[in-house]
Amino acid sequence: MTRVLLPWPDIAVPGELEATVWDGTGAPPPGLDDVEFYVLPYDRGAEPPKLIPRLPSLRVVQTLSAGYDNLLPLLPEGVLLANGRGLHDLSVAEHTLALILAAQRDMPRWFAQQRVGSWDREHTRSLADSRVLLVGYGSIGKAIERYLVAGEAEVVPVASSAREGVHGIDELPRLLPTADIVVLVLPDTPATRGVLGAGELAALPDAALVVNVGRGTAVDTDALTAEVAAGRLRAAIDVVDPEPLPSDHPLWTLEGAVITPHIGGGSASFHPRAQRLVERQLAHFAKDETLENVVR
């Protein structure tokens, strides 16, 4: 019998395979020497990857994250690695809208008023008619764009290089002064680090909103903190450099800052999509078919 190690029960497993479940918390269960296919528990820290080199029969590692750089040093020669490309797109896009709308519609103010029972009213900003630079135009960026178009915002897509209808990132100096909102959806690579440094932030118009849902390193945290502290820019971020943001960091309590703890990808919409991917992969594996999303 071929054994597969899965992060949750209720996954349809082909008859040729036998499943063991480990959710990534506590010690791994015994009897894993015959595990050939390991689906890493999602978002459970450093322990699940450490199991990889301890599985002698391993042939496939399936991660449910899009990123996999941290796994490469642990992956034995000849073991396939498949990633979770696409599983988080909608969850991240949805959280991006939650951040933008919270900032534009003053949700922190209403929640503060709620605690004291105040019906004080004031008109707010809007997303509609806003000019949104969407920096990072992969599958998550396109899911965000569908939301922005529904809300009648003006979307200006920006990618690493220009193509039909898409600006190149080298055009940012010209584009930044025209933006009401900048959304960053960038991976962490040498090219994306510090894309918004002090100079780029200074080029944004007064009261512009900086939204980061990719990786924290794309924005200079000190420079952003200074701009928000001065009341010149606003920020709505799910990622930051460093993570976790130290509890005494001044950005936490600035008026004009909305901060969530890197939970963009971790919502219920992930689960059914991950389940479907794992079930497809197990079916491919049982029939010796080519796997999807193989990255190494």
Next chain:
Amino acid sequence: MTRVLLPWPDIAVPGELEATVWDGTGAPPPGLDDVEFYVLPYDRGAEPPKLIPRLPSLRVVQTLSAGYDNLLPLLPEGVLLANGRGLHDLSVAEHTLALILAAQRDMPRWFAQQRVGSWDREHTRSLADSRVLLVGYGSIGKAIERYLVAGEAEVVPVASSAREGVHGIDELPRLLPTADIVVLVLPDTPATRGVLGAGELAALPDAALVVNVGRGTAVDTDALTAEVAAGRLRAAIDVVDPEPLPSDHPLWTLEGAVITPHIGGGSASFHPRAQRLVERQLAHFAKDETLENVVR
């Protein structure tokens, strides 16, 4: 010269007309006896309507609200009334999404954590894959639907009577048990009062989210408060019965309740749309053309 009374400056006024500006705060300016066209200041309470019967030359009242029942008793015989149909659609739709996403993505929790600098993380609900009953399927409902479709929610439109692809409100008893989220976008009429009473709320599944952005009278506030207090239902509401919600009302501080003070229509997206309508109406008026949105 024909005088028009406008709520803000910078409105393009045809050469035939002379403009006076009153924003609805403080006393009205003097010299209004020749005002023929009065654009009511928006969302300024009871004083602006009271001016209507005091304008002896009045021919047209333009309100920027969709509702106008409160103006009818004040309107002299022969004076035309035009309303602000459509001006608020996008603003209300956007705020509806802000409420839904705040509830589904636990924004009150993250904002509370922000005050104490906590990076505590947990997965959340999602809007994607949720089944949303959209009760009220006029122009605002359709604007909300565009957002929901972008977010891959399942939309179930419900209107006062059934038609192709739209359920009738008499089907609610059958539909409510299937809903993850119910969005109410209803005007205040005898037929819509108490659409969600204690029995209808009891028919919703555990943890369902009740969203009200139309008029507060559509939901039985006591029944909703009891369900949320019991932890059985969640609520995200911009309108409530009564308004303002008294500051000591128990609903304010319930976990599972998100409350904003009827600000759905009052955002920046309203202003340019209102400006364009007023400018078109003044042009029609100057040329003796038929006005838009005439309701009496």
